[in-house]
Amino acid sequence: MTLSEVREIEGEFSLTFYCGELPADAAIAAAGHEPNGYFWEGVAEFIGGDLVKQMELDSEGGMFCAVGEQADLTAMQSLLEPLLTNGNAVLDVIARAEAASFIFDD
Template sequence: MDHFSLYADGRESSLTFPCGELPVDDALVAAGVEPNGSFWEGVLHYAGRRLAGRVELDSEGSMFCAIGPARLLERIRTVMTPYVTGAAAVVDLVERARAEGIDLEEWRPPRSLVDRVLGRGRDD
């Protein structure tokens, strides 16, 4: 089953999936994770770092949402599918991140020097 929805209208495309309705949710809760939109953004930043920085992320508690070119969103779907559908894969990812001191629900990679100089991205 494909849990993703890709909306493309030629100008702007979005990739979404509902949080709290995935086959991996129970395993994540058992691992101490709240599988909300912020967590899934963290998964994308951790597993698909280069892709995450090229799209706008606009997730909410009950939904993951990425906005950008359809071709990039298709690549994000490919990167995220094993984690959205495979409990062992996503729990392993959570454990690897924790071993590095990373809480996926809160973590975002540091901005590059170029992004900081140009004022792009987060302000922290």
């Protein structure tokens, strides 16, 4: 079961998922972050490298949203989807980001 979705609406592709009730939320909150769309934008920026530069991030508190080319969004989905259900994997990303002085804007 996937929690995120790449969809086309009026010729524009987006990757979205709702935040606030994800399996990884408890781990995110325990690490001192808000499990919202802005946090997940930070995760996408940190792990996405050049890929994230190919899309526009347009999240809200309750939803992550990225807009771009279908192939890029599908690639980003493959990076993010495993983290949505795995608190330990998200904690690893948070630890690596903090070690790199990355600041989440959540």
